Amino acid sequence: MAVGEVGTRRRRQPRTPYLLIAPAALAMLAFLVYPVGSVVYYSLQHYNVAKPWEDGFAGLDNFRRMLFEDPLFWQSLGFTVRWVVVEVSLQLVLGLALALIVNETFVGRAVARALVFSPWAVSGVLTTGIWVLLYNPTTGLSRYLADLGLMEYGAAPLANPDTVFAAAVLAELWRGVPFFAILLLADLQSIPRDLYEAASVDGASRLRRFVHVTLPHLKDAIILSTLLRAVWEFNNVDLLYTLTGGGPAHQTTTLPLYVASTAVQSQDFGYGSALTTAGFLILTFFSVAYLRLSKFGART
Amino acid sequence: MSTATPTRPTAPPGPARPRPARPNRAVRVGRWQIYVPLALYLLFTLVPFYWMVVFAVRPRGSTSLLPWPISTENFETVWNGLGFGVFFANSLKVGLASLVATTVVALAGGYALARYSFRGRTLFLVAMLCTQFIPGAMMLIPLFEVFRTLDLVNSLWSLVVAETVFQLPLSLILLSGFIRNVPVELEEAAWVDGCSRLRGFLVVVLPMLRPGLVAVGSFAFINSWNNFLFALMFVSEQDKYTIPVGLAFTLGEFSVDFGALAAGGVVAAVPVVLVFAIIQRYLVQGLSAGAVKG
Secondary structure, eight states, X not given: OOOOOGGGGSOOOXXXXXXXXXXXXXXXXXXXXXXXXXHHHHTTEEOBTTOGGGOEEOTTHHHHIIIIIOHHHHHHHHHHHHHHHHHHHXXXXXXXXXXXXXXXXXXXXXXXXXXXXXXXXXOHHHHHHHXXXXXXXXXXXXXXXXXXXXXXXXXXXXXXTTTHHHHHHHHHHHXXXXXXXXXXXXXXXXXXXXXXXXXXXXXXXXXXXXXXXXXXXXXXXXXXXXXXXXXXXXXXXXXXXXHTTTOSXXXXXXXXXXXXXXXXXXXXXXXXXXXXXXXXXXXXXXXXXXXXXXXXXXXX | XXXXXXXXXXXOOOTTOOOOOOOOGGGOOOHHHHHHHHHHHHHHHHHHHHHHHHHHHSOTTOOOSSXXXXXXXXXXXXXXXSOHHHHXXXXXXXXHHHHHHHHHHHHHHHHHXXXXXXXXXXXXXXXXXXXXXXXXXXXXXXXXXXXXXXXXXXXXXXXXXXXXXXXXXXXXXXXXXXXXXXXXXXXXXXXXXXOOHHXXXXXIIHHHTHHXXXXXXXXXXXXHHHOOHHHXXXXXXXXXXXXXXXXXXXXXXXXXXXXXXXXXXXXXXXXXXXXXXXXXXXXXXXXXXXXXXX
C-alpha cells in the first residue's frame, strides 16, 4: 500500500487521526478481535447450551475428540480442500477468460458486462433456490430435455451421490466466476497500452503478448484474488447449507458447514469453538504459505 | 466509445498514476472470437435467471416455458401468505442501516489514512487487511455470545452491527484510495478561504468521492441484503426474518412449492440485481483505482 505523503505536510494536533479511526478500531476490537479471542477460550471449555450441567474447563479434550474420535472432522476437512481447489481454479480460468473477452471493444459491451457480472450480486440462498428449480426432476432442465426425447426422465443430480459434487460446483461457479472477472477486468484496464504496442512492433504473437505482458501484470491481482476467493470458498456456507445440507451422508459437508450445524443444531459451543480454532489455524497457515510461495508483491 | 471507459471526476497530475482504461486496439481480435464464447457464457448466466422468472410468473399448473400469460398469484402467496412483505422490509432496514453505518465510519477512517501520517497507521492498516481472512461462518458462536451479552439477540441491530463490522475493512481501504486521489491542494485552497477542515471536506472532497461512495455503499447494501448465516443464527422470531432466511425456509418445506420459491427468488433478486446493474461500472473503476493492489 502506497503511503500518501501528500496530505501529511501540514502539522496538525496529533489527536485528529486517532479520533477519526476510533469508531472503526473500536468496532473491530469489540466484534472481531474479542470474539476471535473468545473462540480460543471456549475451545478449551466444555460448553454445551443443551447440556449446561457438563460445562467446565476441558483442557484439550475438545481437540482430542476432534483429531482422534471424530471422523466427520477429517471427512469435512478433506471435502473442504477439494471444494476450494476445484472452485477456485475453475473460477479463475473462466473468470480470466471472461475478463479478457469483455475487455475487448465490441458493440453492446456495456450491456454484456452488466449481464455476465450480475450473478455476483445474488446470494447463496437465492443461487440455491434457482438451481434447485433447474435440477429438480419435475421442474428442471432435465424434464424438458426428456420431453424432447434427449434424455431419460427422473434425473435428480442433487440426490445422486455420484453427481451431487458436480451439481454443487456448477451452481457455485455460476455465482463465483463474475468475482474474478470483475477484479481481473479492473486490473486489465490499468495495463499501459504502450506495452502492447511495443510488443506488437517487436512482432510478438497474441499468445506471446498474453504470456509476457498481460499475465505478469495480472500476477499480483491473481494471487490476491485467488487467496481471497480461497478463503471465501472455504467459508462458503450459505450455498451448501441450503443446496445439499451437507449431504447426502455428509458428502458435501465443509468444515465451516460442520461448525455451523454444530452451533445451530446441536448447540455444542465448546466443541464448535475447537473446530473454529482449527479452521483459523488452517486458514492462517495456508494464507501465509500461499503469499510466501507465490512471492506476492515481488517485482517481475 | 461505449460507457465502459470511466471518466474520473478528478485527474490529479502525478507520475505514478496508471493511464485511464482504454480498450487495446493493438490486440484487436476477430469478432467471432468474442461473440461465440460470450454468447455461450451469456446462456449459462441467463438461463437460470430465466427459469426463475418463468416459474414465478406462470399460472399454477402450467408447464409452459414461456412467461406468458403472466399471473401474479405466486407473488401474492409469497408476499402476503409467506410473509415476504415483512421480510423485505426487514432486509431493507438492515441493508440501509448497514450502508449508512459502513459508509460514515469508513469515510472517517479512510480520511485519516489518506491525509495523516500518525503512529500506528501501518499497524491499523495491517490489522484491517488481516480481518479479510476472518471467516464469517466461524464467527457465529463468539458473535452470538457477544450479542447475547449486549441483549441484541433477536434484534435486527445485531445484523446491522455484524454486517458493518465485516464490511468496514475493505470499504475503509477503498475509500482512502479514493480520497488520496483528490488533490490536497483543493482542500488547502478551501482552508485558505476560511473553511474548517470538516467544512472543507464536506464541500470539496465529498462531492468528488461519488464513484467511491456509490461502490462502497452498494457493496455494503448488497452483502447485507444477501447475508444468510448471521440472520439465521442471531434472529429466531419470524417477524424479524430477512429475505434469505425466508427463502431458505421456503426451500426447506417438505414439499417445496416451486412457484412460490421462484417468486420469492424474484423478490430477493430484483433489488440487488438492479443496484448492481447501476453500479458495476463504478465497481470496476473503484477497484481499478488501485485499492486491490494492496
